[in-house]
Amino acid sequence: MLNTFPSLLTYSLLAPFVLRVILGLIFLDLGILKLGKEKSRWVTSLEALHLRPAETLATLLGAIEIVGGIMLLVGIYTQVAALAFVILTGIELYLEWKDAVFIKRNLVFYLLLLAIALSLLLTGAGAYSFDIPL
DSSP states (O other), X not given: OOOSOGGGGGGTTHHHHHHHHHHHHHHHHHHHXXXXXXXXXXXXXXXXXXXXXXXXXXXXXXXXXXXXXXXXXXXXXXXHHHHHHHHHHHHHHHHHHHOTTTTOOOHHHHHHHHHHHHHHHHHOOXXXXXXXXX
């Protein structure tokens, strides 16, 4: 089947760029929330799953999200950050599915983040990044 808009394929490297920037901003925000307003909810959730020390784990998760979000925004080690976010988002998706009382986000939200992170893992950083495909 012919492509409906073949001239738009010229800009195919912009799609991973857009996904990378949006995902970076979202995880930067989630990390800041995890270290700030939502920290007590995350500690409670991690303690309910018998993960100790819960406070340290919540801080570590928030720091990973902030650092990974910055890496995505800059476009450096994009696939490494995307792999970390695939794993973290998969875990958060499971936590939300198991008990939605603590975090209070939608399963679809985490599923969308998982799909975007997986897409970046498979396609790379796209345009305007320090990652150069070999």
